[in-house]
Each structure stands twice: as structure tokens, then as C-alpha cells.
Amino acid sequence: MNAVRDTAHATGASGIHRLNPLTKLAFAVTVTVCAFAVVDYRWPLLLFGILLLPAAIGAGVLRRFLLMLTTFWVPVAVVLFVVQGFFLPGAHDVIAQLGPLKLKSEGVSFALLTALHILVLMSGFFLLLLTTHAGAFMSALSERKVSPSLIYIVSAALQIVPALSRRATRILHAQQARGQVIHGLRGRARALVPLMGPLILGAFTDVGERAAAMETRGFGATRHPTSLTAVPDSGVQRCLRAAMMLCAVAAVTVNVWGVVR
Amino acid sequence: MAGFNRSTPSWLNERWRIGWGTGVVLVTYAGLIAVRPTSEHGVGGPIALLALVGYTLGALLIVSGAVARLPPTTVALLPVAITVNIVMGKIVYFSGLPLQLDSIGTVLVGVVAGPAAGAATGALASVIVGMTITPGALPYAVTAAMIGFTAGMLARAGFFRRLSTAVLAGGLIGAVAGVVSAPITAFVFGNASGSVGQSALIATFQAFGNGMLKAATLQGLVADPLDKALTVVLAMAILKGLPPGFLHRFPFVRDRHILAPRADLVRVG
Amino acid sequence: MIEVKGFSFTYPTGSRPALSDVDFEVEPRELCAVVGGGGAGKSTLAGVVSGTVPHLTGGTAQGTVRVNGRDLDDTPLSGLVGEVGLVMQNPFNQISGARFSVREEIAFGLENLGVPRDEMAARVDLVLDDLGLTGVRDRSPYELSGGQQQLLAIGSVLVMRPTVMVLDEPTSQLDAAGNALVFEALGTLKEQGVTVLLIEHRMERLAHAADRVLVLDRGAIVAKGTPGEVLADERLEEWGVAPLRYTVAARRAAGRGLWPARKPLPVTLDAAAAGFGETVDHLDRGDWR
Numbered sequence: 001m002n003a004v005r006d007t008a009h010a011t012g013a014s015g016i017h018r019l020n021p022l023t024k025l026a027f028a029v030t031v032t033v034c035a036f037a038v039v040d041y042r043w044p045l046l047l048f049g050i051l052l053l054p055a056a057i058g059a060g061v062l063r064r065f066l067l068m069l070t071t072f073w074v075p076v077a078v079v080l081f082v083v084q085g086f087f088l089p090g091a092h093d094v095i096a097q098l099g100p101l102k103l104k105s106e107g108v109s110f111a112l113l114t115a116l117h118i119l120v121l122m123s124g125f126f127l128l129l130l131t132t133h134a135g136a137f138m139s140a141l142s143e144r145k146v147s148p149s150l151i152y153i154v155s156a157a158l159q160i161v162p163a164l165s166r167r168a169t170r171i172l173h174a175q176q177a178r179g180q181v182i183h184g185l186r187g188r189a190r191a192l193v194p195l196m197g198p199l200i201l202g203a204f205t206d207v208g209e210r211a212a213a214m215e216t217r218g219f220g221a222t223r224h225p226t227s228l229t230a231v232p233d234s235g236v237q238r239c240l241r242a243a244m245m246l247c248a249v250a251a252v253t254v255n256v257w258g259v260v261r
Numbered sequence: 262m263a264g265f266n267r268s269t270p271s272w273l274n275e276r277w278r279i280g281w282g283t284g285v286v287l288v289t290y291a292g293l294i295a296v297r298p299t300s301e302h303g304v305g306g307p308i309a310l311l312a313l314v315g316y317t318l319g320a321l322l323i324v325s326g327a328v329a330r331l332p333p334t335t336v337a338l339l340p341v342a343i344t345v346n347i348v349m350g351k352i353v354y355f356s357g358l359p360l361q362l363d364s365i366g367t368v369l370v371g372v373v374a375g376p377a378a379g380a381a382t383g384a385l386a387s388v389i390v391g392m393t394i395t396p397g398a399l400p401y402a403v404t405a406a407m408i409g410f411t412a413g414m415l416a417r418a419g420f421f422r423r424l425s426t427a428v429l430a431g432g433l434i435g436a437v438a439g440v441v442s443a444p445i446t447a448f449v450f451g452n453a454s455g456s457v458g459q460s461a462l463i464a465t466f467q468a469f470g471n472g473m474l475k476a477a478t479l480q481g482l483v484a485d486p487l488d489k490a491l492t493v494v495l496a497m498a499i500l501k502g503l504p505p506g507f508l509h510r511f512p513f514v515r516d517r518h519i520l521a522p523r524a525d526l527v528r529v530g
Numbered sequence: 531m532i533e534v535k536g537f538s539f540t541y542p543t544g545s546r547p548a549l550s551d552v553d554f555e556v557e558p559r560e561l562c563a564v565v566g567g568g569g570a571g572k573s574t575l576a577g578v579v580s581g582t583v584p585h586l587t588g589g590t591a592q593g594t595v596r597v598n599g600r601d602l603d604d605t606p607l608s609g610l611v612g613e614v615g616l617v618m619q620n621p622f623n624q625i626s627g628a629r630f631s632v633r634e635e636i637a638f639g640l641e642n643l644g645v646p647r648d649e650m651a652a653r654v655d656l657v658l659d660d661l662g663l664t665g666v667r668d669r670s671p672y673e674l675s676g677g678q679q680q681l682l683a684i685g686s687v688l689v690m691r692p693t694v695m696v697l698d699e700p701t702s703q704l705d706a707a708g709n710a711l712v713f714e715a716l717g718t719l720k721e722q723g724v725t726v727l728l729i730e731h732r733m734e735r736l737a738h739a740a741d742r743v744l745v746l747d748r749g750a751i752v753a754k755g756t757p758g759e760v761l762a763d764e765r766l767e768e769w770g771v772a773p774l775r776y777t778v779a780a781r782r783a784a785g786r787g788l789w790p791a792r793k794p795l796p797v798t799l800d801a802a803a804a805g806f807g808e809t810v811d812h813l814d815r816g817d818w819r
Contacts (some may be wrong), residue, residue, distance in 0.1 A: 036310040063354035064424045065351070072395040079460045080453035087467040089476075098407050114451035117309065121449075134392070135630030148642075150328045151334045151383070156340035156627035157347075163672050164344050168352070168357035196349065201502050203341045208510050209623040217626065217686065218642035219333055220610040226644050228637040228651065232559040253306040334586065340627065507605035509588045 028124030278326030289315025342366030371412030379409025389451030439481020567770020
């Protein structure tokens with residue numbers, strides 16, 4: 001659950017931390033689109049090397065950035081090389097043989113390209129999450145007139161998930177402390193029901209009360225709610241966002257045109 | 262309750278946005294099939310980008326349309342349902358069971374509050390997972406939305422009144438999920454997202470000469486219906502355990518006879 | 531002000547009425563306390579007066595409820611926002627979860643009403659100060675202790691400056707200091723002309739704070755009056771309410787002629803101490819009876 005805590009409460013003093021969350025979101029989207037737009041493995045590598053990695057260093061989050069990539073990107077990359085290196089449909093240029101399995105060059109280059117695309121996608125969003133407090137992100141969206149319902153749902157889920165997880169872990173530990181041994185698929189399934197049942201039912205039962213509390217506090221009362229916290233923004237960032245979005249739209253248009261043609 | 266964006270033109274109002282979003286997703290899917298992605302020029306970048314952009318745009322439209330139409334009680338329900346998705350998905354993942362079971366909350370909302378609410382639950386759950394666990398979940402937002410939407414539509418058609426038809430509904434939901442998610446798995450993730458078991462199954466299909474999209478679709482059609490049937494059973498079990506007053510707060514399930522009449526819901530005396 | 535006349539209510543799945551033929555009034559500047567055992571209908575009554583029952587729960591209701599002269603039957607919940615405040619029993623459910631710091635959580639209601647930022651900030655900081663929450667203003671609401679969450683729940687309603695405030699056991703998780711803060715805040719509210727309906731199971735403070743006390747038993751009002759009359763009633767236990775221990779002690783003493791004859795049975799610790807002190811003085815002087 002550490003990831004949830006860390007990303008929902010990211011704090012730091014670097015210039016990247018202080019950027020408007022929407023600027024960082026636009027950056028993550030644009031860099032992903034650009035990475036996918038060019039069929040050459042050196043291109044996403046370049047984006048990662050000259051933009052994403054330096055940004056992670058500059059923000060002072062390099063250690064966690066690499067840790068998250070190791071946890072989430074490396075397994076995908078490994079599976080990708082195994083599956084496509086050996087089994088890419090239509091590949092025939094064999095470069096190595098492992099028993100009955102043939103490693104093919106087309107498969108390896110496809111896997112390399114795809115893995116690097118995913119690397120850029122994940123890095124862009126990890127950077128956003130590691131340097132942005134969820135509260136600031138939601139305030140920025142709210143200033144953009146995003147529906148209060150949507151902001152409520154995302155914010156509440158971000159806070160209830162860790163709260164409920166903490167409770168589940170406590171119960172699980174209590175069960176283990178009482179010497180309950182869990183083995184086998186059926187044993188595991190049987191251990192889950194008494195654990196999760198009351199927790200989930202309780203959470204759903206609370207919904208009615210929470211809705212009543214929200215309504216008495218005026219949720220949905222006006223279509224123009226105000227916001228207590230101001231999210232810093234600047235003319236430079238607005239221009240930067242426009243430029244990035246233009247860049248992304250151009251990349252998509254060129255690609256769609258290329259595919260359709 | 263009325264939506265928050267009443268000033269928008271009618272072709273962009275809430276109901277239409279759900280329709281436009283669904284349309285974009287369908288066009289994207291059709292486009293991906295039509296351009297024969299296995300052709301030399303397509304694999305990798307451009308097709309993946311097309312899938313990514315089309316699905317993301319579709320998901321955004323669907324979510325913005327669906328969320329604007331939700332009454333406050335449903336709005337309060339969604340975070341809890343999303344939490345159940347994530348916590349159950351996590352527990353099942355770490356328990357080593359060969360299942361996902363990460364859509365229990367989505368199905369439950371679809372049944373209790375209708376297709377739009379179900380779609381919003383699924384898509385926003387993907388956003389939450391994308392924000393807290395791995396961005397790899399973000400491209401699958403449309404699949405999750407379709408799971409909730411399909412559950413709601415089948416509920417409206419009366420599939421959830423009996424357990425047998427509910428299990429069948431689970432199978433159908435799974436089939437939809439499998440087909441919709443295949444382009445993302447194939448083109449964006451090169452058939453390497455998901456668990457090791459899923460990847461092994463896809464590799465097997467590819468080894469037998471199927472194209473990438475076909476292999477991903479076949480894998481989805483084998484694994485998802487089973488998983489979603491079990492998901493539906495668990496969602497129904499939760500519904501049974503909830504206090505009677507709970508369902509009375511949701512007009513969709515209360516007024517349309519979505520579920521079988523419960524003994525404890527009939528007033529005595 | 532609150533006027534409830536001949537009000538009965540049954541939940542959609544209930545087999546018997548949760549409230550039956552309830553009748554009472556609370557004037558402005560008045561604090562009315564409601565006591566009763568478990569399942570007596572106290573929380574339902576809180577919901578009725580704050581407009582959430584039956585609007586959100588469904589169910590069948592008869593009779594009228596008027597708040598500040600408006601009939602709640604034809605007032606949508608949104609029409610009461612800012613006018614009627616409800617503090618629920620479980621602070622975990624009162625906290626919206628939509629905001630990431632204590633300060634923003636308190637501001638949530640004002641944001642929803644579109645209050646300008648400067649005014650909002652001033653009102654929020656005032657409430658933080660009143661409830662002693664300034665030290666935790668930037669913490670996540672979910673990282674607070676149960677007692678602090680309860681204060682936050684109260685603050686989030688206080689900040690909206692309602693003219694009618696309904697509190698459902700607001701001090702259940704508070705220590706003595708927190709309890710004192712809440713009752714101090716309630717006292718200030720009364721001075722400002724706010725009508726307060728307080729549901730409370732701990733009665734020590736009620737005698738000082740409440741102007742009137744209602745006793746609910748199985749959905750019906752079985753007693754109403756001043757704290758001195760109601761809390762000293764010998765039928766309290768039959769109604770499912772545990773009487774104060776010093777009241778019980780004084781009643782037993784009175785049975786043996788050991789309580790000053792012209793004094794009513796005590797409902798505060800001070801009155802009990804004074805009464806027993808008088809008895810002891812008399813016994814010492816030997817002029818008892």
C-alpha cells in the first residue's frame with residue numbers, strides 16, 4: 001500500500017513539484033503519444049534519456065522512480081521478450097535456438113520497441129504521480145470546471161482505499177496471530193470470506209449516511225462551486241501546455257493519416 | 262439531479278456524450294480490425310497509438326457523460342465500489358488464486374444503479390489504479406467501463422433475477438471484456454500485460470499460428486467469462502448480505518425489479 | 531425553530547413505526563436534548579429534523595415537521611443547505627473524503643455553496659481555532675484520532691453557520707477536554723440564536739447545557755420537561771435510560787429520610803454534593819427531623 005500513500009501525498013520542494021499538475025499531465029500525455037508515434041526503438045529511448053530521466057533526477061525522486069519502474073516495467077518487458085521473441089506471428093529470421101524454441105530477430109526488435117514505448121508511458125505518469133499531491137491535482141481539475149461528482153469520486157476512492165486496506169491488513173494479522181494456518185486454494189478462499197465479508201458490507205452500508213452528510217453540506221447545490229486552495233499557474237505554463245497539446249495532436253493526426261492511407 | 266454542464270450544446274449533453282464515447286470506441290475497434298495490423302507497416306507504433314488514443318477519448322467521453330447524470334447517493338456509492346474492486350483485486354492477486362476478481366464493485370454498481378453508473382465505476386477504478394498502483398491500468402479504462410455498462414444493461418433485461426441467468430450474464434460480460442481489451446493487450450502491450458498465466462496462454466495461441474489480436478481475443482474469451490461469472494456470483498452474495506434499506510435508496514434497482522423479491526424486503530404486517 | 535406535530539414514520543422495510551405520534555417544539559436560542567435507549571428512534575428523529583428522512587431513505591410518514599416555519603414535506607433537501615446542519619453519529623461517514631486536508635474538509639460545504647475564497651478562508655480558520663484543530667489543519671482527515679474526527683465533523687457543519695443544528699451523539703469518542711470544547715461551542719451557538727437539537731447518551735452535562743429534555747422510548751415521546759424534572763424521573767430506567775448515579779443515590783437516601791425535604795433530587799454533581807453536605811451537617815448537629 002506504500003505506493004498509494006506516497007503518490008497521494010507526494011510532497012517536495014523542487015521546481016517540478018511546484019508546477020501546475022495539468023502541465024505535468026500534459027507532459028505525460030504528450031511524451032507518451034510522441035513515443036508511440038515513431039517506429040524506431042532509438043526514439044523512445046531518446047525521450048527517456050533526455051527528458052524523463054533528467055526530470056526524475058531534477059525532482060529528486062530518482063530512487064523511487066527507478067524502484068517503481070523495476071516493480072512494474074521490468075516484469076512486462078521480460079514477458080514481452082519471451083512471448084514475442086519466440087512467438088511473434090510471421091517471424092522467421094532465427095537467431096538462436098533453445099531446445100524446440102526459436103528466438104527470432106523480428107520478435108526481438110518488436111519486443112524492444114514495444115517495451116520502450118511502455119517505458120515512456122509508465123515513466124511519464126510515474127513522474128506526474130511522484131511529484132504531485134493528489135489534493136493539488138484535484139483542485140486543478142476543479143478549477144477547470146471538471147464535474148464535482150467526478151472529483152469527489154476520485155478523491156474519496158484515493159482516501160478510502162488505504163483506510164480500508166489498513167483495516168483488512170489488521171484483521172489478516174489478527175487471524176495469523178491466532179495461529180490460523182492457511183494453505184491450499186480452498187483454504188485461501190475460505191479464509192477470505194470471513195475477512196472481507198464484514199468489511200465490505202460495512203463499507204456499503206455506510207454509503208447512505210455519507211450521501212446524506214454530503215447533501216446536507218450542499219454537495220451539488222450550485223453549478224459554480226468555489227475552491228479554498230488556489231493552484232499556482234503561469235502564462236509560461238499555459239503556453240507550454242498549448243504547445244505540448246498541439247504537438248500531441250499533430251503526432252496523432254500524422255499517424256492516423258498514415259494508417260488509413 | 263440535473264447535470265453540472267447545462268450550458269453545453271445539446272449534441273454534447275450527458276446522454277449524447279455516452280453515445281459519442283461508445284461510438285468512438287466502436288469505430289476505433291473496427292478501424293483496428295480493418296487495417297489488418299499484422300501488415301508490415303502497422304505493427305508497433307501507429308496502431309498502438311490509434312488504439313490508445315481512440316480508447317482514451319472514448320473513455321473520457323463516457324465518463325464525463327455518465328458522471329454528470331448520477332444522483333448523490335450513487336456518487337457516494339462509487340468510491341466504495343472502486344475500493345472493493347481494488348482491495349479484492351489485490352487480495353486475490355497476492356493469494357495466488359489464478360483469477361482477477363477486480364470488477365466486483367463495478368458489476369454491483371451496474372446492477373444497483375444502472376449502466377451509466379456501472380460504466381463510470383469501471384473507468385474511474387482504472388484511473389485510480391493508474392494513479393496509485395501502475396499507469397499500465399489506464400489504457401484498460403474502456404474495458405472496465407464496458408464491464409459496468411454491460412452489467413447494467415443485462416440487469417435491466419432481467420438477467421439478475423435468478424442465479425442461473427446471472428451466471429450467464431457474467432459469461433457475457435466476460436466475453437465483452439475479452440473482446441474489448443484485446444486490442445490494448447495486443448497492440449499497446451505487445452501481448453505482455455496481465456499475469457504470467459495469461460501471457461503463457463497468449464503465447465500458446467500465437468505459437469499455433471494466430472495473429473496477435475486474435476491470440477489476445479482468444480485468451481480473453483477463454484479466461485474472462487469464467488472470471489466474470491465468479492465476479493457476478495460474489496457481487497450477488499454481497500447484495501444479499503446488505504441491509505434491506507440499502508437497495509431502497511437506488512431507484513434503478515428499486516423500481517425496475519432488477520433483483521428477485523426478497524423475503525425481508527416485503528413488508529410484514 | 532423546530533415544530534414537530536403528530537409525526538409518525540415507518541422505514542420502507544420496517545415492520546413497526548420507528549417514530550409514532552411525536553410532538554414537540556424547540557424555540558430559537560433553545561437547546562433541546564433527546565435521550566433514550568438503543569433503537570428508541572433517536573437517530574431517526576435527527577434525520578427527520580434535518581430533512582434526510584424520509585427524503586433519502588424512503589418510507590411512510592404522517593404528521594408535519596416545520597423548521598424555521600417551512601414544512602419539510604415540500605422542501606427539498608437542497609433547500610435546507612446552510613440553514614439546517616446535521617452532525618452524524620459516526621464521524622467517519624460525516625467526513626466527505628473529497629478533500630485531502632482538515633482545512634479543506636471544513637471548507638467543503640462552503641465550496642459547494644460557492645462562497646468566495648477570502649471569506650471562506652476566514653470562516654474556516656475561525657472554526658479551526660474554536661475547536662482546537664489549528665494544529666492539525668494540514669493533516670489528512672483520515673490520520674486524525676476518533677475524537678479529532680468528531681471535532682472535525684462538528685466544525686464542518688459549524689462553518690456553514692446554520693440556524694438550526696442537529697447533533698447525533700457528537701461526543702461519543704471525545705475525552706473530557708474535547709467534550710468541554712463541544713459544549714462550549716454549543717453554548718456560543720445558543721447565544722447566537724441557533725436552535726439546537728442534541729442527542730446524547732451521557733447525561734452529566736445535559737443538566738447544565740439543555741433547556742429541555744425529551745425521552746424517547748420505542749419511537750414515542752414518554753417524557754418532556756426541564757432537565758431537573760426529566761432526569762430525576764424514577765421511570766427513567768424503564769425507558770431504557772441509565773439514570774445518573776448521584777440521582778439514584780439521592781433517591782435511596784430520600785427513601786430513608788436522609789435527603790433534605792425541600793430539595794428536588796439532584797441532576798448535577800454540584801446539587802448532589804450540596805444536598806448530601808446539608809444532610810451531613812444536620813446529622814452532625816443532631817437536629818435532623
